[in-house]
Amino acid sequence: MLFSLRLLVFTICPLTSVWGSPLDGSIGNGNSKRYDSRIVVSRNLALTVPSSPPAGKQIVDGNYQSYSIEFSYMLEYAGNLSNPNTFSSKLLQNLKDISGAYPIIRAGGTTQNRAVWVQNQTVALIQKFGSNPDQPSSLTIGPLWLESFKTFPKGTQYIFGLSFYDGDYGLQQTLLEAVPAVKELGSSLYAFEIGNEVDGWPGGSRRPANYTVQSYVDQWLMFAEAIGNATNTQGQPLFQAAAFEAPRHLGNTSFWNAESILRDGIAKTGLVKTISDHDYMGSNCPARTQIATLEANLLNHTHMTSIAYYHDYLGNYSVSQGTKYVLGETNSISCQGQLNVSDVFGAALWAVDYVLYMSSLNVSRLYFHAGTPYRYSAWQPIAIGDSPAHVKALYYSNMFTATAFAGGNKQISVLVNETSFTAYAVYDAGIAREEERRKGAGEKKLTGLVLVNLQLWNSTMDASQRPYTSVKLPKGCEGGKVRRLTSPGAETADGMMFAGRSVALNGGYVGKEVVESIDRSEVKVAASEAVLVSF
Numbered sequence: 001m002l003f004s005l006r007l008l009v010f011t012i013c014p015l016t017s018v019w020g021s022p023l024d025g026s027i028g029n030g031n032s033k034r035y036d037s038r039i040v041v042s043r044n045l046a047l048t049v050p051s052s053p054p055a056g057k058q059i060v061d062g063n064y065q066s067y068s069i070e071f072s073y074m075l076e077y078a079g080n081l082s083n084p085n086t087f088s089s090k091l092l093q094n095l096k097d098i099s100g101a102y103p104i105i106r107a108g109g110t111t112q113n114r115a116v117w118v119q120n121q122t123v124a125l126i127q128k129f130g131s132n133p134d135q136p137s138s139l140t141i142g143p144l145w146l147e148s149f150k151t152f153p154k155g156t157q158y159i160f161g162l163s164f165y166d167g168d169y170g171l172q173q174t175l176l177e178a179v180p181a182v183k184e185l186g187s188s189l190y191a192f193e194i195g196n197e198v199d200g201w202p203g204g205s206r207r208p209a210n211y212t213v214q215s216y217v218d219q220w221l222m223f224a225e226a227i228g229n230a231t232n233t234q235g236q237p238l239f240q241a242a243a244f245e246a247p248r249h250l251g252n253t254s255f256w257n258a259e260s261i262l263r264d265g266i267a268k269t270g271l272v273k274t275i276s277d278h279d280y281m282g283s284n285c286p287a288r289t290q291i292a293t294l295e296a297n298l299l300n301h302t303h304m305t306s307i308a309y310y311h312d313y314l315g316n317y318s319v320s321q322g323t324k325y326v327l328g329e330t331n332s333i334s335c336q337g338q339l340n341v342s343d344v345f346g347a348a349l350w351a352v353d354y355v356l357y358m359s360s361l362n363v364s365r366l367y368f369h370a371g372t373p374y375r376y377s378a379w380q381p382i383a384i385g386d387s388p389a390h391v392k393a394l395y396y397s398n399m400f401t402a403t404a405f406a407g408g409n410k411q412i413s414v415l416v417n418e419t420s421f422t423a424y425a426v427y428d429a430g431i432a433r434e435e436e437r438r439k440g441a442g443e444k445k446l447t448g449l450v451l452v453n454l455q456l457w458n459s460t461m462d463a464s465q466r467p468y469t470s471v472k473l474p475k476g477c478e479g480g481k482v483r484r485l486t487s488p489g490a491e492t493a494d495g496m497m498f499a500g501r502s503v504a505l506n507g508g509y510v511g512k513e514v515v516e517s518i519d520r521s522e523v524k525v526a527a528s529e530a531v532l533v534s535f
Helices: 071-077 086-099 111-112 143-149 168-189 212-231 257-262 295-298 303-321 345-359 393-404 434-438
Strands: 040-046 065-070 105-107 115-117 125-129 135-141 158-162 189-194 239-243 272-280 324-331 366-370 410-419 419-429 447-452 467-472 481-486 522-526 529-534
Touching: 065 071, 065 324, 065 393, 071 105, 071 111, 071 143, 086 212, 086 393, 105 272, 105 324, 105 481, 111 135, 115 168, 115 366, 115 481, 135 324, 135 481, 158 168, 168 189, 168 212, 168 239, 189 212, 189 272, 189 303, 189 366, 239 257, 272 303, 295 345, 303 324, 303 345, 345 366, 345 393, 345 419, 345 447, 345 529, 393 481, 447 467, 447 522, 467 529
Parallel strands: 040 467, 065 105, 065 366, 105 158, 115 135, 158 189, 189 239, 239 272, 272 324, 324 366
Antiparallel strands: 125 135, 410 419, 419 447, 447 529, 467 522, 481 529
């Protein structure tokens, strides 16, 4: 059903064209219309758009969609000073050219918990693999490891994942990692993260069964204070706290989530910059009870919002306590993704819907997780066997959302909230000074509309019968420009394009950008397709 809005005034779309704007300046321009009387229109939808977003919406940056790289794979993604990974750098530069900001890179995950710093180690990384081919079972790092945090384009910032071993040994090990990281990364260090998914540790080899949320807060504060003292950063908000697994229980301080640790005092000393939780739309882990599918887990807005509910609650609580809330590790299907689900075009459509919806809540940033062999990664950074380094489905959605959020200072409003079709309005928030915004100063301008058709369409079906939803835009939208995220089908990784372009093996673009004009105030969106209308 159409999302109900308690606003009586609806906007007249801006008449100004986007030619020459930052949206177009970073990618070449073409122009076309997509009107074809042979298109099968299965539904007509009249879209109403408020003149401004609902009060209290958060403001998001151009790099709202950022990345989490599995700690042990940072060397392959970034390279080192003598052999930098220019493919990865090119892909990050593409996104900066579009959005105006480099994605923040979190280096963390399961393998940060396994890392051991060896000061006299003469190579960056020594790792051993056991039965799991996706991740090393043990790893040691040395001073050369930090070169991998100096190869991405200048201006890239990093969240550095630290180990969190117990006792005096654990504290000393964490300091061995943190002290050189502060020295070598300098201003590019965005935050530290102490431990990954500690909520799963009690009763295992890392912590005793009676290790509680309060135990974690007390020990975390001790480690964070020690790092500040050892690095001369005392009192600075230099930490991303929590990094807990998907929260599914609320309202009790014994539960491992952002609310509990805030109530237990984790932010009382001013060291917390952000609080992080992790989440996925399904599982590919050995203990899973259901096999994830495109249709049930990704191309299903209702399923996604049922998970987002928890982050809506926790984000609202965190913000009420003066702390930003992020999803510091997220993606489609957990345990590195699922073949033919996480690595096909349907995952790109899901990611567009997911990013837009989460940005409308008090979730201040998303970090999409990646690893060299992981199915859900945005790109494969190096060759694996006969497979060269290349982008994957998720990267195309990242290009789409970077364009929607270009320039940052954006606010997002949900317009259509259906299981298989969603629509969002993107606004420029106006002036950035909050005290003046509270006085009503600063114009909030509609800069874009995002339309996502999650209806499943496979490339094996008859293309001439692919159904379209025809969206009638409000008066005055004729000047908008349309960029289309499309593919022959949701189940394939072939033929993916954003605005008529694909990404080459060197990270550059293939083809000339296709920017469509709006035809008769209507935009047609095919099944398994997303459209960005820019003003």
